[in-house]
Amino acid sequence: MISSHTRLLIIGGGIHGTTLAVSYLEQGGALDDVLIIDANERLLDNWKRQTSTIEMTHLRSTRVHHVSSNPHALKQFASRHDYGSHHFKNRFRTTLARHVQRPL
Secondary structure (H helix, E strand, C coil): CCCCCCCCCEEECHHHHHHHHHHHHHHCCCCEEEEEEEECCCCCHHHHHHHHEEEEEEEECCCCCCCCCCCHHHHHHHCCCCHHHHHCEEECCEEHHHHCCCCC
């Protein structure tokens, strides 16, 4: 139910709805001000169900496309946790670094 203190109403708890909520919170919005309406119990449930059907275990986007409004957040997270390209696997379970072609 929408309360009188709801400042941001988001329809859909998928990738876009989650991104909007995260952006609002990163800009100083309060969690109590946000209401996300979705047919599923948890955020991203439908996305997780659909991607598991095709055996997609990770969102495969460039490192600047993710739910944070900071385009460098994923790279910063990886740096803080000592992740390198050898940690990321492709669908053949081999490291991506092995498949990167160097320009001529």
